[in-house]
Amino acid sequence: MSSLINFDDMNWIALAPELIILVTALFILLVGLNKTLNNNRYLSQASLLGIGAALVCSLYLWNMAPTAASGTQPGMFSNALINDRFSQIFNVIFLVMSLFAVFGSVRYPQADNENKAEYFSLVLLTVMGMMFLAKSGNLITAFISLEIFSVSLYILCGFSAKHGTGREIASDKVELSWETLSSQESTVKYLLTGAFASAILVYGMALMYAGTGTTEIRLIGQLLRENPYTSNLLVYIGMGLMFCGLAFKVSLVPFHSWTPDVYQGAPTPITGFMSVATKAAAFAVIARIFFIALPEIQEIWMPFLFGASVLTMLVGNIGAVFQDNVKRMLAYSGIAHAGYLLIGIVANSQEGMASIIFYLAIYLFMNIGAFAVVFIMEGEGQEGNSINRFKGLAKRSPLLAAAMSLFMVSLAGFPPTAGFFGKLYVFVAAIKAGYTLITILAVIASVISVYFYLRVIVMMYFHEEDEEIPFTIHKGMGAIVTVSTVAILAFGLFPSSLMQLALDSIPF
């Protein structure tokens, strides 16, 4: 046990994006104290500036990061963090996601909300937690960063709820607005299930430590490879509990039941952000744990991941068929997409890893585009996200309807959109690893999904609108929709360049 601090591997430059985001988040909190500066416009501009700078840094660091070929050690801060291309490309995914979330926050937080600065600050802190999670090389850092982003998201989910002042009397029957009721429910459900999941996850990590004697992810892999006797019951149970805890975060079946409720009640920009970013963050750590630490005992975990993946795809897609609320439908579709992503882990190969990165990058654009359109069409109250609001959209706004159709077609996985290639690469990786059955089941699941994605398109093009529904396309939302459309078409036409990028970024 040496207690010396090693200063040599403190690579602060590799942490530049995280530090920039942290400083921006704290700066925004300070700015919020000034009454004139405390409005959405200034705060979002400051956040965008920080995110942009961090994005440039991440792209630069991706280029500089150690690779398997360069032979330099990726570990830093005593291997608590890992600076490799895998973490940097996830940084880019999170940052682009938060860029969209901030752009999308035109109506949230509402004008009468005093805590606008906290909203933007929390979004940035969430992103910082995710970035650290993708970088973590030690179970302890993974746990801390997971909690940073989870706790920030608990608060963000409840942001459109009206808060009491503490002077209410119990006998007063106050009629609460739908926004308040649903947002409160969303935040309570997310808080309780999230805290429970974290406890299960950390018990798994503790058992893993008890079984192997280390919390370092790479060292666990090395120990299991060199001393087969370390793979004892403690490691197996620890692995199972860790998977259950992470499965809550990515909403895999049977740990998915909170997802639709939380997604429906949360503010729409936050839902869009959560749906992609938490999934990406949790998959980054699942990939690290199962691909780096536990590949030796894959015959133990493979059947469970296989089953979870198949169940998730089927339950997600079948659940989405019955939804009339577009936000809930997208939540179920998100569950199904987590199932497709898990196939990449099941393949347990370098191609599998690369296909996960590819899929997440594409899923980001498809989903954020769809959520942006949902946000534009959103109305007040319980029926505010009903699919009926999309009736006859093609007549009123052909461009918006066309963009939404593209997102739906891409989510369903039709060629030549990017969504098709995302699925294709995952399936090819699975077939190459010898898992033909899971591919067949995944194709069946995506055939089911065609029904509810096309239903939105049918509503837009083949139904007359019941009543004139007013909507305005804000500049920021228009930009998100345009960028997503262009990205989906570009990646759909030239998928191989992005796949090459993903192949360069797999962890080693």
Added chain:
Amino acid sequence: MTLGSEFVLIISATIFCIGAVGFLIRKNPLIMLMSVELMLNSVNFLLIGYSSFLKSLDGQIFALVIMTVAAAEVVVGLAIILTIFRTRHDLNVDHINVLKG
């Protein structure tokens, strides 16, 4: 008398299960948060016990981190539950049920 690692394992697993069952059967969010705390404390017990068996400090550091994180989580959790109680005057999670479908 020295205690074996099985002792630590069994005690922590028991506390963890009590916490998990408490979380699942109670309807009051405050009690549910307390159950989660119980689960986290069983983790601390396991980590510190094994840290002494394995002669490594990682477990103790991990336990410290878990205590800090648990405190942060409870602060946020209590604040959220309080704001909801203020507007509803009702703390049964079964009554928080407007979202479904």
